[in-house]
Structure formats: C-alpha cells, structure tokens
Amino acid sequence: MELWLSQLFAGLGVAAVLLLIALGLTFTFGQMNVINMAHGEFIMAGAYTPYLLQGVLGAGLAGLAFGVALPVAFLVTGLLGLVLERTLIRRLYGRPLDTLLVTWGISLMLQQLARDLFGAPNVQVVAPAWLRGALDVGPVSLSYARLFTIALVTLIVVAVGIYLTRLAHGRRMRAVMQNRQLAGCSGIDTDRVDQLTFFVGSGLAGVAGVALTLLGPIGPGIGTGYIVDAFLVVIVGGLGQLRGAVIAAVGLGLLNSFLEYGTTASLAKVGVFAVIVVFLQFRPQGLVALRTRALT
Amino acid sequence: MAALLQITGVEVGFDGSLALAGVELAIDEGEIRFLIGPNGAGKTTLIDVVTGLTRPSNGSVRFDNRELVGRREHEIVALGVGRTFQTPSVFEQLSVVENLDLAANHRAGIRALMRRRRGVAPAVAEALEAIQLSDRADAQAGVLSHGQKQWLEIGMLLVQSPRLLLLDEPVAGMSAEERTATGELIERIAERCTVVIVEHDMEFLRRFARRVSVMHEGKVISEGSVERVRADPLVQEVYLGRSRDRRGHDPALDQQASTAEPPETTEVPAR
Numbered sequence: 001m002e003l004w005l006s007q008l009f010a011g012l013g014v015a016a017v018l019l020l021i022a023l024g025l026t027f028t029f030g031q032m033n034v035i036n037m038a039h040g041e042f043i044m045a046g047a048y049t050p051y052l053l054q055g056v057l058g059a060g061l062a063g064l065a066f067g068v069a070l071p072v073a074f075l076v077t078g079l080l081g082l083v084l085e086r087t088l089i090r091r092l093y094g095r096p097l098d099t100l101l102v103t104w105g106i107s108l109m110l111q112q113l114a115r116d117l118f119g120a121p122n123v124q125v126v127a128p129a130w131l132r133g134a135l136d137v138g139p140v141s142l143s144y145a146r147l148f149t150i151a152l153v154t155l156i157v158v159a160v161g162i163y164l165t166r167l168a169h170g171r172r173m174r175a176v177m178q179n180r181q182l183a184g185c186s187g188i189d190t191d192r193v194d195q196l197t198f199f200v201g202s203g204l205a206g207v208a209g210v211a212l213t214l215l216g217p218i219g220p221g222i223g224t225g226y227i228v229d230a231f232l233v234v235i236v237g238g239l240g241q242l243r244g245a246v247i248a249a250v251g252l253g254l255l256n257s258f259l260e261y262g263t264t265a266s267l268a269k270v271g272v273f274a275v276i277v278v279f280l281q282f283r284p285q286g287l288v289a290l291r292t293r294a295l296t
Numbered sequence: 297m298a299a300l301l302q303i304t305g306v307e308v309g310f311d312g313s314l315a316l317a318g319v320e321l322a323i324d325e326g327e328i329r330f331l332i333g334p335n336g337a338g339k340t341t342l343i344d345v346v347t348g349l350t351r352p353s354n355g356s357v358r359f360d361n362r363e364l365v366g367r368r369e370h371e372i373v374a375l376g377v378g379r380t381f382q383t384p385s386v387f388e389q390l391s392v393v394e395n396l397d398l399a400a401n402h403r404a405g406i407r408a409l410m411r412r413r414r415g416v417a418p419a420v421a422e423a424l425e426a427i428q429l430s431d432r433a434d435a436q437a438g439v440l441s442h443g444q445k446q447w448l449e450i451g452m453l454l455v456q457s458p459r460l461l462l463l464d465e466p467v468a469g470m471s472a473e474e475r476t477a478t479g480e481l482i483e484r485i486a487e488r489c490t491v492v493i494v495e496h497d498m499e500f501l502r503r504f505a506r507r508v509s510v511m512h513e514g515k516v517i518s519e520g521s522v523e524r525v526r527a528d529p530l531v532q533e534v535y536l537g538r539s540r541d542r543r544g545h546d547p548a549l550d551q552q553a554s555t556a557e558p559p560e561t562t563e564v565p566a567r
Contacts, residue, residue: 168401169409175387175398182385184369185347185378186452187402191368 002139007257013146015253016153017215020208021226022233022245023160027201028081029231030240031177032194034089035096037103039230040223041110042080042202046073046209047218048118050125063128066210070152073206081202082195089198107223114220125213145214152211156204161242173197177240232276238286247287252276298361300325300490301346301460306355308341308514315341316352317514323460328482328491330501333511334534339494340382342511343462347379348372359460374403378458382465384445388438392429392448395437396420399452419455426481427451443474447481454485461491467500479504510534 021043028036050069057065084106092099131148134141164170176183176193184190212222233252237244252272259268283289299322308316316338323329331339344350346357348369357364364372387395393416400420401409416424416433424430427447432440437448446466453461466482467475479500482491495501501508501522508525510518518528525531 167409168397168404171390171394171398172409174389178387178389179385181349181369182381182387185349185373185381186399187370187373187456188398189368189370 003261005140007261008254009140009142009146011254011257012150012250013215013253014257015250016146016150017208017211018226018229018233018253019246019249020153020156020211021205021230022237022249023156023242024201024204024208025230025234026240026242026245027197027204030234030245031173032093032197032201033096033239034093034198035100035103035231036081036084036089036202037100037227038084038107038110039103039202039205040225040227041107041114042077042205043209043212043223043226044110044114044218044220045080046077046206047125047212047222048114048209049073049076049206050210050213051118051123051218054126059126062126063130066125066128066131066213069210070207073210074203075206077206077209078199078203081205082199084202085195085198090194093194111220111224118220120220122217122219124217127214131214149211149214152207156207157242157246164242236276236279236286238288241286241288244286244288299323300327300360301492302356302358303342303346304356304358306342306345306352306357308338308345308350308352314514316345318355319511319514319516321509321516323490323492325459325490326486328486328493328504328506330505330508331492331494331511332496332501332508336513337511338514339511340464341514343379343464343492343494346372346462347377370402373456373458376457376459377462378453378456378460379462380446380449380453380464380466382468384442384449386437386440386445386448386452388436390437391434392437392440393420393424393433395448396423396451396455400455402456419457423451423454426454426484428477443470443478446470447478450478450481450485457488459489461485461489463491463493463495465494465496467495467497475500476503 021039024042025036025039028034028039049072050066053065053069053072054062084103088102088106089099092102127145131144134143135147136142162170164174172183172188173193173196175186176188176190177197180190183193208226209218209222212218212226229252233245233248236252237246237248255275256268256272259271263271301321301323303319303321306316306319307314319338319342321342331342333339341350345352346359346364348364348367348371352365355365359372359375359377362375364375364377367375387398390398397417397420400417421430424433427450429440429444429448429451432444437445440448450463450466463482467478470478475497482493483504485491493505505522507520508522509516510525510528510531512534517534518525518531520528
C-alpha cells in the first residue's frame, strides 16, 4: 500500500513537470502549429536562471534567488521565444516541417552555447531551505519539492484555463489560431497575437525549467530528455486542448512511474510509447477533440 | 461628391493570368450594390483586394478618400469596412455570444480585454436579436447550422457598425424562407451602411437588387438597374455564351429560373 502511494506521488511529480512543459507547447504547437524543437532549450535556459541568480546573490540568499527565478525565467525565455518568432518562425507559418528543421538547428546551437557559457558538466541548484525535507503522512513521505511543483503547476493550469476561456484576450488568441483570415477581417491584429502567444508559450518553458532544478542536477542537454514526452502529451491530449493535456500528462506520468517500478527506466519508456502508439491508432485526434459541423 | 468606395485600375495576377484586369468600380454612400458574374469573373478576388487579403499588382482602392491598398486587414476593419466569406466563417470553438463579443471588441486594448465581464453588452444583445440567435447565445458556433453560421457572420459585422459591408454570397445554400429573412435583414442593415453583395441567386437578386454591376474576366462590363443590365447585349453574350455549353439555358436571364436551381458555386455543401 505504501509502495503504491509513493509510486503514485512520484508519478504525479513527473506528471506535473511534464504538464508544465506540455502547457507551453499547447500554445506554440497546439494553437500555432509550430513544432518548436528549441522548446527544450528554453527549458534549459529557465533551469540555468536560478543557478545564475544564486551565483549573483550568494549562498545566503539561495531561497530568495529561487523564488525570484520563477518570474525572471518566464520573462527571459519568453523574450528568447519572441526573438525566435520574429526572426525565423514568422516566415515559416503553415510549414510545420520547415519549422521542425529550423528549430532543431537552433536547439543544437543553444545547447552548444550553454556548454560554452556554463561548461558541459551538470550543475546543482541549491534548493531553498523551505523546500528541503518531506511531509510524512503515515508511512508515506511526500517531499516538499514535489509538493511545491504540483501546487505550482496546478496554479498555472488554472490561470491558463481562466485566461483562455474566460477572458476576452485569451479568446482572441484562440480565435486567431482557429481562423487567421477571419480574425484579421474581424479587426484583430494577428501579428501581435502571434507574438504574444509565442511569448507566453516559451515563457512557460522557462518556469518548467526552474521547477526541474528541484528534481536533480541540470545540464545543457536537460531539455532534450523532456521535449519528446511533452510533444506526446500534447498529441495524446488533443491539439491545443488544455483539458486533454492535463489528463494525458497525469496518465502518462503515472503509467511511466508504475511501469518503472519493477522494471527499468528504459523498459518503462518502451511500455509508455507502445501504449501511445496503440492509442493513436484508435484515436488519432487525441483524447479531447472538437466536433463541429464542418463543411469539408 | 466623391464615392465612398472608389476602385480604379485594380489588377491582380495569379500564375500568369489576370484574375482582375483593371477593375473600375464606384460605390456611393448608402447604396446596396449587387455584384454578379460567371464563376471566375473575379468577384471574390475583388473583395479580397478591398479587405487587404490580396494585394493588387496595380491600381488603387480608396475608401472615404483613404487608400486601402497596402494596409493590413485589421487596419481596414478599423476604418469601417467589414466582410463575410463565401464559406460561412465563424470561430467554431467559441460560443455564439463570444464570437460577437470578439468582433465587438476588436479595437479594445489589453486592459479592457483582461477584465472579466459579466452580462452581455447592449450592442451584442441587439445583434443577437437581429440575427435571431438569442436563444442559442451560449451554443458553440461550430454546431450551428449552415444558415445560422452565415447569420452569425453577419451579426459579427453588425456589432462593429461598419460603414461599408461586403457580403460574399450571403444566401448560398439557404432555404427559400432563410433567403427572404436574410434579404430583409440586409435591407435593415442597409439603412445604416453601404452594402455590396456578391450573389448568384437570381430570385434573390430580382427581389432585393437596385443597382447591379456585372463582372466578367476580371473587369466590370456593365452597370445599372436590373432591367438595364439584363437588356445589355454584352451581358447576354457573356451569360448565354457561357451557359450554352453547360446547360443550354442561362440562369441569370431565364425569367423562369426557380430558386430550386443550385447556385453556381463549388463552395455550397451538399446538405
């Protein structure tokens, strides 16, 4: 029983990080149909933000540096995304395969840049004192770091949900992604909406990066390990569907965690991929798909 | 007085052939103008040029003495030009009222858009009433019927109170009653703004048209009242010459043409 509970908790922790990464992709991939392989490197940039801030502020203020890193990482990676959108991706709308190749190249460049700046070996971000230790609930021990990650992700998911469905600004974003031409002819400045969408999607990658520093050491290649899983979450959940992404992330996170127990990490991965392949045979549109009276 | 919309020498080339070959068209304020012509005459392309979706290689489009060519779509909307599309285009994943709200707030800044609003703005409620969708306000636009989507699209223009409306086949695929209701709606709208309608349906044309412009091969070849245009030998030649090899009679000039005849467009869905 304890074993089940602690596996469940571990699975939720993985799911939370996965969801946070997938959430960013819900904007850039789900809404804008841009396959941004450099999303993983935005995560990496986010992860190095608390590391750098801790270096600047000194060991005494490690906790403060970590807290400040959350909004700073959002801004930094958001701006990185904005620069990428303005310089390259803007010219590639409607050509997903080209964006894949271009952003993959960018991703390699950013990884190399990180190696040159921070060195190839992994570094450790000091977790703030208030996130060390664990909460003991009966026989199960829940680490504060994981609890914090889960709470943070829940908060962000709720905020994004409210933004996209309740606020006119979020609806405008969805409108542009659904029908760019009609949006333009309804008086919406589609260029600005594109920029903002990419900014927010990339910024969320940065926040995910900060959360990742709680799970272990970070290195220049940290993003690549997560990016494929995150794309799978978006596809399994249904393109651009927040609810689907949440269900998919939790489902895949738990599946991974339970398969990992008793087998190995790589066997678990094989198992998860196999499940996804079978699932997509039967529901290629993902978990949540919109049904409308389409004309075509 | 200068015309509200003045189109001069507009040319658009697609793959070597000219879709528009020097269009001249002037629409006065307060008019309802019908734009007809065989398929491929360039009617939709002309609307695309006015609304900024297609950039002409030559020519000028002046609206209220301001040049529209070179402006972006949303800037043209802000000047007071609205349009509908040939296939009904609404934001399918948003509700009816959200669609209208979005159109009504197209000029709002980020501060207004980040506030939660409760209730329905008066302009939106009025439009809902006009397009008879009040009881479906919270339905997702994607599940509306074909005709309702087209009405919603018109409603999205109403809330923007434009000065010039360009309607691309507003009654295509509609039933007879829906056509009449749409025609009456358009007449009410036309009391407040200038309307240009691209339409194939001859029954509809006879009933609601006052002035008609006929396009053929990228040019306006005739203009005037329905009777005058019908009597124009050039128009007869275009329609008859074209129709003979297809159906042996001409839908535009055939007095007996019934509404049961399908409109000449590939975009009409089989329903």
